[in-house]
Amino acid sequence: MAPSLWEKIEETKKFIQARTNIKPHIGIILGTGLGALAEKIEEKEVIPYRDIPNFAVSTAPGQEGNLILGRLGGKEVMAMQGRFHLYEGYSLEVITFPVRVMRAMGAAFLIESNAAGGINPNFRAGDLMVITDHINLTGHNPLIGPNDERLGPRFPDMSEPYDNELIELAERIALEERIKLHKGVYAGVTGPNFETRAEYRFLYRIGADAVGMSTVPEVIVAKHSGLRVLGISCITDECVPDRLEPVDSDKVISVARKAEPRMTKLVKRIITEM
Numbered sequence: 468m469a470p471s472l473w474e475k476i477e478e479t480k481k482f483i484q485a486r487t488n489i490k491p492h493i494g495i496i497l498g499t500g501l502g503a504l505a506e507k508i509e510e511k512e513v514i515p516y517r518d519i520p521n522f523a524v525s526t527a528p529g530q531e532g533n534l535i536l537g538r539l540g541g542k543e544v545m546a547m548q549g550r551f552h553l554y555e556g557y558s559l560e561v562i563t564f565p566v567r568v569m570r571a572m573g574a575a576f577l578i579e580s581n582a583a584g585g586i587n588p589n590f591r592a593g594d595l596m597v598i599t600d601h602i603n604l605t606g607h608n609p610l611i612g613p614n615d616e617r618l619g620p621r622f623p624d625m626s627e628p629y630d631n632e633l634i635e636l637a638e639r640i641a642l643e644e645r646i647k648l649h650k651g652v653y654a655g656v657t658g659p660n661f662e663t664r665a666e667y668r669f670l671y672r673i674g675a676d677a678v679g680m681s682t683v684p685e686v687i688v689a690k691h692s693g694l695r696v697l698g699i700s701c702i703t704d705e706c707v708p709d710r711l712e713p714v715d716s717d718k719v720i721s722v723a724r725k726a727e728p729r730m731t732k733l734v735k736r737i738i739t740e741m
């Protein structure tokens with residue numbers, strides 16, 4: 468019989484625990500062009516995804532594909548340098564599997580970063596946004612199928628997917644560091660195409676401030692498993708229908724890389740004060 472999700476999580480956990488003594492308190496997922504935070508992790512063990520049982524490999528541009536365990540801001544962390552996306556053809560179980568492993572290894576928190584299009588007309592390319600809520604527009608849900616009660620409840624609450632205390636902490640630190648930080652709603656889509664003008668208009672009208680091709684499935688699984696979540700988007704392109712310019716992944720990566728020092732500074736201080 469094929470191993471259950473629970474058995475796969477246990478197998479991967481044991482593999483990682485055999486490589487490191489780190490007991491991660493915080494899981495971190497680093498998105499497109501935002502992998503540099505990983506360089507700040509000390510006493511680290513770097514494990515390429517291709518070596519880890521039950522892990523997929525990163526095929527997205529600008530994403531390294533390493534799991535890194537170590538210390539950051541005085542905390543033990545487990546960071547993913549690069550993530551898995553629906554547009555790569557992976558199932559949601561595969562995409563969200565690392566979040567399950569983080570939880571199984573003892574993490575209590577998940578910090579998410581991503582590159583996103585700015586729907587809110589006040590946002591500029593290069594700005595950062597702390598995610599207050601999300602809209603799942605992927606047409607999928609990682610919790611569909613039999614529910615293993617050991618992993619979480621059948622019908623998880625989503626009244627506070629992003630932790631209010633962590634949002635407040637992020638805002639206070641951004642103010643102290645003089646980093647401009649918007650607050651807003653992230654709409655999660657599958658990609659891989661960027662949206663049409665009509666779709667951007669729709670996203671604006673339904674209350675989205677930013678749109679991207681990741682994060683939402685991971686956060687659903689994080690909440691299901693009881694993790695407290697903080698999400699920060701780097702706005703890489705301005706998605707205002709009446710002044711829309713063509714975008715491509717090189718542009719997205721280069722804007723994210725420019726914002727990376729601010730993202731890194733912000734997240735490192737947040738972890739220090741968590």
Ligand code: HPA
Nearest residue numbers: 582583584661678679680
């Ligand atoms: N749409 C979807 N995903 C994105 C975008 C966008 O405009 N920019 C960066 N990621």
